[in-house]
Each structure stands twice: as structure tokens, then as C-alpha cells.
Amino acid sequence: MNKITSILAVFTLLLTGCSDNWNVNELTKKSYSLDTDWTFKQANKEKWYPATVPGVVHTDLFDNQLIEDPFYRENEKKLQWIEEEDWVYKTTFDAPEDIKENHFSLQLEGLDTYADVRLNGKTILSTDNMFVGYEKEISSLIQQKGNTLEVYFHSPIKVTKPLREKAGFEYPADNDARAEKFSIYSRKAPYSFGWDWGPRFVTSGIWRPINIITWNKAKIEDVHIQQKSLNDDLAELSTSITIQSTKSRKVKVRLASDDIGFQSETKEVELTSGENVIDISAEIKNPERWWPNGLGEQRRYNINAQLLIDGKLIDQELTKIGLRTVELINEPDSLGESFFVKVNGQPVFMKGVNYIPQDSFLPSVTQDRYDWMIKSMLDAHMNMVRIWGGGIYESDYFYDQCDEQGLLVWQDFMFACTMYPGDDAFLDKVKEEATYNIKRLRNRPSLALWCGNNEVGVAWDNWGWQDSYGWSQEVQDKLTGDYDRLFKKLLPEVVGALDPGRFYYPSSPISNWGEIDDFSIGDNHFWGVWHGKYPFESFKEYVPRFMSEYGFQSFPSFESIKKFTIEEDWGLETDVMNTHQKSYTGNGLIKVYMERDFDVPSNFEDFVYVGMLLQADGMRQGFEAHRSNMPYCMGTLYWQLDDCWPAASWSSIDYFGEWKALHYAVQRSFRPQLIVTDLSKDQIEVKLVNDEWKKLPVTLEVEWKNFDGKIIAKKEIKTTLKDNGVVTAIDEKITSFFGMIPSKSLQKGSYLYLKVKGKNNELLSDNYAFFVKPKYQKLPSAEVATKVVKENGQLMVKVTSDVFAESVALSIDGEEVVHFTDNYFHLQAGEERTIVVERTDFTAEQLKDKLLVKCLNNIK
Numbered sequence: 001m002n003k004i005t006s007i008l009a010v011f012t013l014l015l016t017g018c019s020d021n022w023n024v025n026e027l028t029k030k031s032y033s034l035d036t037d038w039t040f041k042q043a044n045k046e047k048w049y050p051a052t053v054p055g056v057v058h059t060d061l062f063d064n065q066l067i068e069d070p071f072y073r074e075n076e077k078k079l080q081w082i083e084e085e086d087w088v089y090k091t092t093f094d095a096p097e098d099i100k101e102n103h104f105s106l107q108l109e110g111l112d113t114y115a116d117v118r119l120n121g122k123t124i125l126s127t128d129n130m131f132v133g134y135e136k137e138i139s140s141l142i143q144q145k146g147n148t149l150e151v152y153f154h155s156p157i158k159v160t161k162p163l164r165e166k167a168g169f170e171y172p173a174d175n176d177a178r179a180e181k182f183s184i185y186s187r188k189a190p191y192s193f194g195w196d197w198g199p200r201f202v203t204s205g206i207w208r209p210i211n212i213i214t215w216n217k218a219k220i221e222d223v224h225i226q227q228k229s230l231n232d233d234l235a236e237l238s239t240s241i242t243i244q245s246t247k248s249r250k251v252k253v254r255l256a257s258d259d260i261g262f263q264s265e266t267k268e269v270e271l272t273s274g275e276n277v278i279d280i281s282a283e284i285k286n287p288e289r290w291w292p293n294g295l296g297e298q299r300r301y302n303i304n305a306q307l308l309i310d311g312k313l314i315d316q317e318l319t320k321i322g323l324r325t326v327e328l329i330n331e332p333d334s335l336g337e338s339f340f341v342k343v344n345g346q347p348v349f350m351k352g353v354n355y356i357p358q359d360s361f362l363p364s365v366t367q368d369r370y371d372w373m374i375k376s377m378l379d380a381h382m383n384m385v386r387i388w389g390g391g392i393y394e395s396d397y398f399y400d401q402c403d404e405q406g407l408l409v410w411q412d413f414m415f416a417c418t419m420y421p422g423d424d425a426f427l428d429k430v431k432e433e434a435t436y437n438i439k440r441l442r443n444r445p446s447l448a449l450w451c452g453n454n455e456v457g458v459a460w461d462n463w464g465w466q467d468s469y470g471w472s473q474e475v476q477d478k479l480t481g482d483y484d485r486l487f488k489k490l491l492p493e494v495v496g497a498l499d500p501g502r503f504y505y506p507s508s509p510i511s512n513w514g515e516i517d518d519f520s521i522g523d524n525h526f527w528g529v530w531h532g533k534y535p536f537e538s539f540k541e542y543v544p545r546f547m548s549e550y551g552f553q554s555f556p557s558f559e560s561i562k563k564f565t566i567e568e569d570w571g572l573e574t575d576v577m578n579t580h581q582k583s584y585t586g587n588g589l590i591k592v593y594m595e596r597d598f599d600v601p602s603n604f605e606d607f608v609y610v611g612m613l614l615q616a617d618g619m620r621q622g623f624e625a626h627r628s629n630m631p632y633c634m635g636t637l638y639w640q641l642d643d644c645w646p647a648a649s650w651s652s653i654d655y656f657g658e659w660k661a662l663h664y665a666v667q668r669s670f671r672p673q674l675i676v677t678d679l680s681k682d683q684i685e686v687k688l689v690n691d692e693w694k695k696l697p698v699t700l701e702v703e704w705k706n707f708d709g710k711i712i713a714k715k716e717i718k719t720t721l722k723d724n725g726v727v728t729a730i731d732e733k734i735t736s737f738f739g740m741i742p743s744k745s746l747q748k749g750s751y752l753y754l755k756v757k758g759k760n761n762e763l764l765s766d767n768y769a770f771f772v773k774p775k776y777q778k779l780p781s782a783e784v785a786t787k788v789v790k791e792n793g794q795l796m797v798k799v800t801s802d803v804f805a806e807s808v809a810l811s812i813d814g815e816e817v818v819h820f821t822d823n824y825f826h827l828q829a830g831e832e833r834t835i836v837v838e839r840t841d842f843t844a845e846q847l848k849d850k851l852l853v854k855c856l857n858n859i860k
Contacts, residue, residue, distance in 0.1 A: 022256070026312040028216035031107070032096040033209060034149070043086035043152065054363040056112060056205030057087045057153070070360070071645050071655075072564050074579045076199045083202035084158070089151045093212075095144050102214045103246065104142045106149075109133045110208025112362075113188040114154040120147055128159075129187040131393055131414060131433045133440075135213065153204040160185040163421075169475050172465045173418040175390070177582075181418075187429050190390040190416055191357065196583045197640070197649040201360045208363075208395075218245040218271060220317045223305045225443055226500075227323060235287040235323045241278045241305050245271040252308040253278050259301045261285035289344050290322025290445045292383040293406035294672060294691060298322065300403065300445065322403065322445025328503040330510075336520025339510070339546040340634035341384075341408070341448060347724070349627065349691060350408070350635035351670045352384030353377065353652070354549055357391040360644045367397060372657050372839075373642060374401045380663060381670035384408040386548065386637050389454035390416035393437045402446035409446045410548075410637070412508070413491060415453035419460070422482025427490055434494045442499040449503040450495050452487040455525060457507030462514060508548050516542065523635075525549035529618065530589070530650075535596065536618040539625045540678070543633050547626055551639035553583065553590055554615035554662065556646060556654035558605045559811055563656065564646045570604045580647040587648060590614070597773045599859075606859050613774075613807050613856065616661035616824060623669035628676040628687040628726055638666070656817050657839075661809070661824035668767070673721065675700075675754045677769035684737055686730040688756060690721035697721075698764065700729050701755045704738060707780055707804040709829030712750060713738040721756075747771035748778045751804065753828065768826050774856060779806055782857040784827070786810075788848040795837040795847060801827045806856040810835065813850045818842070827855075 040051035040060050049064045058079070061067045067082075068075050095104065106124070108117065110133060117125040119141050125134060163185040164170075173181040177194025194200035222242040229236045239255060249271050255264040264282035288299040299322065306316040327342040340347050358365045358373065377385060385402065387394055389412030402409050413434065420426070441447050459465065460483070466476060487506040495504045510522025513532070518524065524544035528534035530552050534542075555561060561570070569576035572587050581587050594600050594607075594614050601607045619638060626636040643655040652663035673696075674689040690696060697720050704712040715737065719729050735741050742750070752769040770777065782805040787798040797820070799808060805827040810820050818840040827833055837847060 021311045022254070022306060022308060022313055026314060027316070028102070028214070029219045029315045030097070030214050032212040032214070034091065034093060034212055035209060036091075037093075038089055038091045038206075040087060040089045043088050048090070051089055052363070053089070053091075053206045053210065054110075054208055056203040056207055056361050056363060058082060058201055058203055059361045059364060060205070069564075070199075070201060073566070073569065073576050076201070076579060080200065083204075084155055086155055086158075087153045087204050089153070089206060090148065092146060092148050095142050095147065096212055097214045099139070099142055099144050102139075102216050103137070104139045105135050105213045105215075106138050107133070107135045107211040107213050108206075108208075109210070110206070111151065112153075112203055112205050112207040113156055113186060114159045114204075116152045116154075118148075118150045118152070129429050129433055130189060130207070131187055132436045133208070149210075151206060156186055156188060156202055156204065157182055167421070169471060170469060171418055171420075172459075172463075172469055175417055184418060184420060185426075187414075187433055189357065189362075189392050190414065191644065192360065194582070195390060197356075197647065197651075198582060198644045199360060199647075203361065205363075215315070216246075217249070217309055217314055218243055218251065218307060220305055220307055220315045221275070222439060223317050223319050223443070224439070225303060225319055225321050227321075227325075230287065230289075230323055230325060233286065235284040237282040237284070237303075237321075239280045239282060239303075239305070241280065243271060243276045243278060243307060245273060245276060247273045249309065251314075253280065254306050254308075255280055255282050256304045256306055257302055259284070261287070262301065262303070284323065287323045290324040291406060292343055292348065292408050293378055294381060294383055295343070295348065295406075295693075298404060298406045298445075319443050320403065321443060324445055326408065326448050328449050330503075330505065330522060335632060336545065337510070337522050338634075339522045340631070343408075346693065347631065347634060348383065349630050349724075350384040350546070350637065351627075352382045352386065352407075352410075352635075352637045353641040353666075354386045354388050354637055354639045355391075355394075355641050356388055357644050358642050359655075362392065365395075369657065370395070370398055370401065373653070374398075374405055374407070376653055376659065376663065377407060377641070378405055380667040381672065382407065382666075384410060384448070384635070384637060385641070386410040386412070388412055388416070388640075389414055389451070393440075396440070399441060399444055399446060403444050407446055408448040409441075409444070410449055410451065411441065411447060412451045412454055415456060415487075417455050417459060419456065419465075419479045419483060420486055422478075422485045427486065430486060431490060431494060434491060435498060438495060438498045442502070447502070449505075450491075450499070451508050452491050452504070452506040454508060456483065456487070458509055458512050458525070462512045511544065513542065519544040521545070523548040529622070531585070533589070533592070536593075536621045539618075539622040543625055543629045545633060546635040547622070547633065548635065548637050549639045550622060551650035552593070552615050552618045553648055553650050554611045554660060555590075555608045555648045556643075556656070556660065557612070557658055557811060558608045559813070560646060560654050560656050560658055560817075561608065563815065572604065572607065577648070580645075582647065582649075590648070593618070597775060599775050601859055606854075609809060609854055610856070610859060612661035612809075613824065616665035617774075619662055620665045620669055623666070624674070624676040627669070627674055627689045630689070630726055658817050659819065659823065661807070664822065664824045671765055673756055673765040675756055675765050675767040677752065677754060677767065679734070679752075679769055679771055682734050682741075684730055684732065684734045685728065686754065688719070688721055688727050688729050690723065690725060690727075692721075693724050695720050695723045696764070697759050699757045701757065702730075703753045703755075704750060705753060705804070705828070706746075706750045707778070707829070709804065712746070713740065742771065745778075748776055774806070777806075779804070779857040782855050784808060784853050784855055786851060786853055788844045788851065790844045795840065795842060795844060797835045797837060797847075797851065799827060799833045799835065799853075800831065801829060801855070803829045803857070808833075809854040811852045811854070812847075813852050816840065816842075816850075818847075 038051040039048040113130040160182040171184040176183045177200040183193035254266040511518035513526045523546040646655040672691040676687045678685040700717040819838040821836040
């Protein structure tokens, strides 16, 4: 029995009433997955073991119980030998179609990284770039039965050692967690060599699918649809269709769509043997636009490129497009140099995050994990995600979801935090990589911009590499020359040729965070908080035109920590916790910041909880500073969304998918309407932010309460929210606003609760403000009660407290990860909060038994 299962999804034909026989379906291009019956072995050993494809050698070793869990305790240190070895993968298969009547090619979507591919004993391909997919003709080699496919992976370290020796100097790849820096020479995910949030697991393996492609006569290889013009009446499209033909022949080519208003031409052309490019125009009347999340619908049009030979449909390729304009405006202005995104002609404040690969072992990232991260971004009101340059070009499925859900993609090329070679061989690899990925992504409505690298430009100018590495002037000239060839010549040329009109710039950020004057220029990565040890309050002072990276660390939840540790590891500076902390500043910096703002618990479990509050509140100050300073500042992308292993890091969602306190703070801070309150000295300032493109008449309610729930004072203000902007609703002395002077004792025992209500009294936004930091608050002990119920099929927790309970945290005792729709929230005296529990099969009784509750009031 043929073990290869066809995975071809045959699209329903899209008919437009043409007299040609486009409905006579003889599709000959088919795809068959080659994902079963693989085995692997260490190259210098005899024994073969079962393997999973797609996969990598680390996960295959673990699945065969040849190594322990790489993420557990200090096992990372024990597994560094794997990168030094060669590995072999092998399978056998039968041809899925008659070999006499069809052409066959082997499609390899991703090999990691240095691989020789052999079919029936003959080498058909040698690869050296993880980021490129390959398709290799195998018609002359394939047998009807009993084909043997072998992929030999060379050690990335052994391959690149000679390149390092030839260079004669060390590149500044400080994140490469080995004394000798080899990562520089590989077109391989940089983070796999180590980073300041991730381990060193230099992988090898078939990390993306392998397929057998069969076809006959001709096939469509690529479809590029460009939007030439767009207005309310008409969208004009220009499409280039690349067709591979076995010989010269007459064919008909067209674009078809079942969408109302779509019109296109049918072309009869003479193909030549080999590659042909056919240009076809189309238009859509009364087009509907594609909008980012929060601003409108994500309307997409299905356009099918179809190939007709001898009156029969031979091949077709469906492309889903969105009609919109996305411009990045980066130009001198009266304030310095702008950096903002216009969508469909309107400036839009970008609310988003930097995204890293979700796992050290990339094939472990399931569709469910992708779905959860996408949903988590949407639930937090994000409209942009930055695919950071030290990881990978993400899966097609990830970008599909961004298209469907309205997440604009900031796409870095895969270069980060070091200089790179500029020899012809390296540049040829990069050109191939850029060409492959630009063609793969350029039709997507979510794709907003291309960026050459992460932080290389600002690092060269400000990080002191020239002194610390002691390079000669000749070496420095070589490094800067190579930089210009790669990021200022090659990449912009490839983008310009293959994706014209899309914004490209060489390096993010444009300005450095060390000088306040730089914050008026372009985008900025502000690391004064954390690396510079600046206080959180500095977020209010250091506001850039666009904040594309900034962050603060925390541990994951204590329940998550228990999954990769044992009890003796539970401490701030134990060997295991330090192994799972990759920042050079270490866990101690979390404590330094905590001492500024909170009482530091002596118990490690409580320290972890307070550390998450610290991260959330510090970053909240950044979110609010950026949003309340629009349009001067027009974007905030924090570092970072996710983790690739369980560890202390800057993430808002931990490796197991659990939202930290930070992600709940993001969800509140990225709401369409936001209240930003600044209490300093005897002054109260309240700004109201509105993302919607319409003015909203509102009522601002301000309640001053003590922690027992008594109202000290209350004020109401009628105002109008500015469309896509900020209005200052209050700016005066506290004493004049409330009519009384708040004593120091009262400040320590009270808070402000602010609400914005619409014209129908609906709650648009709320927020809290405190007179003093948590360490100075006089919080009373709180009796927080919970009741677990199931209503309308939903599991819910109802939470109440006798006094103001600060930062109430719900968690589950055990291995399970559930999701609470709200968490780490303030609960007012006498208030009942209802929280829905998701991602669980628990009964109400089971949840009740496992539910844990913390609040800051009861932490000592």
C-alpha cells in the first residue's frame, strides 16, 4: 500500500460564465506529503531510531529516550555535544502517480541547515540556508516502487569553523553562547545559538514539510498580484503569473473570482519550454477595504489564477488579497523625524509586540499554539506584530492568521545584534533567501514593511564594539563596507525589484536611547529601563516618535516554574534559576527594581508573584506614556510576547501559554479608549485617549476612595473624546479639584477610581491611580472569597473582597494551564467580579478544589 497520503486541497472552480471549458477539471499538479516512516541516526553510529518529520534531532533524541528533557533544570548544559555531530535521516516511499505519465519534483520547505539530499543513492541537492525552500526535479531518478530518500545533516559547527578561521577576527555576536562565534556564518535562526532570553540548542533536522509534487504539461509556479490603484469606486490590479511548461504550446490563462464586481481578461498565449511570465490586469468595482484589528473588517478577495490547455483546466492557484494602502511615513518634520503608519490614508497608532519563535525546537509549535498566540494578541487589542530579526520567517499559517485577523506584520530580515560577512558567497545566500521569502509574503495584506536588521546600525555607533574587540582600522572598514553592501544595497534592491512600493529601511532603531534629543528621530528601542537601570518613571520623559522595542523582565508563574524545577531550585540565585536566566544582569536586577516600588517578600513563591506585578505596572507606565503622547508618538511595540523555553524573561506570555500579569496589563492599556492619570506633587492630570475615528461625548467620573470602600470625594466632568487623538480632561491642583488637601496618611490609604462613560451611560474605559508606590501603601488584610459556577456552558469564578484587594491573582494548583479572562485585577470593597475560565475541561467542583488566590494585601 502506498504510504504517501495526498494532501492536495482541490479548490472549487470559480466560474465567470466564459464560453471556454474552464469547468473541465483535469488538474495534474498534486502534492503528496512525505512525512511517515522516517528513521534517523548519529552519522558515526550504526543504530537507527524512529524519527518525526517535520522535526529536529533534539526532539527525536528525546522521543527515543536517548536524552532527558532539554528544558528541565540544567539539562541544557549536558546537551551541547549534539551540535558537534552529523545526523542522517532516511525514509522509503513509492511513487504516488505513474512515473511514465507525470513529472515529479521533491519539494523541501525547510532543511536545518547544512544538508545533502540523496535520492536512490544520488545526491540531488546540497543546502546551506535554513530560510529557503527548495523544489528539485526528480523525474529521471524516481522509481515506481521502493525509492530511498536520505538527508545527511552536517554539524553547523564543523561547517563554519573554517570560515571563522579564515576571517582572522571575531565578529561581535555577543548573544552566541560560546567563546568562538560561529553563528555569524550560518543562514540559520540566530537565536538557536543562544540569546539573552533563550538557551543554546543548535538544531539540525527536517524542520518544515517534505512533499512530492506531480504535474503534467505545465504548472503555475508563482502568482504576484499588485494593487495599482484604489479608491471607493475601483481597485485596479496587475498580476504576474509564472508558468513552467515542458514544451512550446498554446494555452489560455485567466483570473477568476466569485466576488461581485471582479472583472479580468483571458489571455491566449504561446508558452515556451521552461519558465514563462504572463501579465494579466483585473479590476474590482466598489471595493471593500481590508482594515487592521479594531478599525474595521478584514475583507479579502479570492482570486484564482487558472491555466487551460486543450480545453481543460490543468492547474490553478488561489490567492487571497486584501485591498488597502499601508504607508510608513519616515521623513523630517517640525518635531524632528516622523515614524508612523498610515492605513487607507489615515494615521494609525500601532499597538503591538515583538514576537520571537515560540520554541527552541520549531516543529514543536502546533497549530493550536499559533492560534493561542494570535488570539492572545487580538484579545489585547493589538494591531501590529513585529517578527524579530533573530528568529525565523514565520510559517504560512501564522501569516494566514495575521491576514484573517487584521494584525499588521513588521517583518525583519533575519539579522540581529552583530555585524555580518559581505563576501560574494554570503551575499548570494542572502539574495536567495530574500527572494524566496519576499515572493512568499508579498501578496499578503498584513505585510506592512521590511526591515533589514535588528539593532546592528545603532550597535555599531553606540555599543563600543570597536574598543571591546580591538579591531584594526582595516577590519573596521571591512565591517562597515560589508554592512552597506548587505543592508543598504542588496536588500533594498531585492525588495524594490520584487515588492515595489513596500517600505524598507536598513536597521531598527533609527535613533539611540542614550540621548534624550534622539527621541525626536524615527523609531527607538528604549532600554534605559532594565539595561540602563532607569526608574519606570523615565518612560514619561523618554517618549520617542515610535517605540519599537522596550521591556522589563519577570519570572513565569510559580506553577509554571514547578514544571521545570524541583523544590531545592526555588530561589532567586540557585543554579537552576540562573540557568533559566540568560540576561547578563541576572535575576538580581528584578530585585533591585522591586526594592524601589514594593516590599520584597522573603518567600520565593511570593517574590515571583510580586515580580509579575512589578513587570506589569512598570510596563503600564510605558504604554500610557506612549499612547497619551500621540500624535508625537505613534506606536508602542513592547518586548516580548512569548518564550521559546520556560525561563525568566521579558515575555508577557510564558512558554506554557499562560498569560503573565503583564499581558493582562497590555489588554487594559491597549483598549480603544484609555484613561491616563498622572499624580505628581499636588497636581492631577487626566488624559483621555481615543483610537476611534469619531468624536465621542463622554462623562469622566473620578472617585477618591479609601481602602475600606468609603468615598472621600467624587467629581464628574463632561467632555468630548477627540477622534483618533488625546484630550486633556483635568489639569489642576489636587486641592482645588477635590476641595481638600490629601494628608500623607490619607495618600497611603486611598486611591482614585476613574471611569469614562458614553452618552448612553455605557462604560467605555476605567482605570486606577495611586498617590504612593505599593511599598508605601497601608493595605488592610483582605478576605477574598471565590465562588465557582457553571452558567450557560461556561465555567466562571465570582470573586469578592471585604476591602480594596490589590492585584488579585487566580491560579490553578497543578500541571494544567487554564485561562482566566481577567486576572491580576484590583477588586474594590464589596464589588463582585465574574471571571470566565477558558481552555479547560474541569468541572466546577474540580476547579474549586484546585483554585488558588493571592492579593498584594496579604503578601508579607
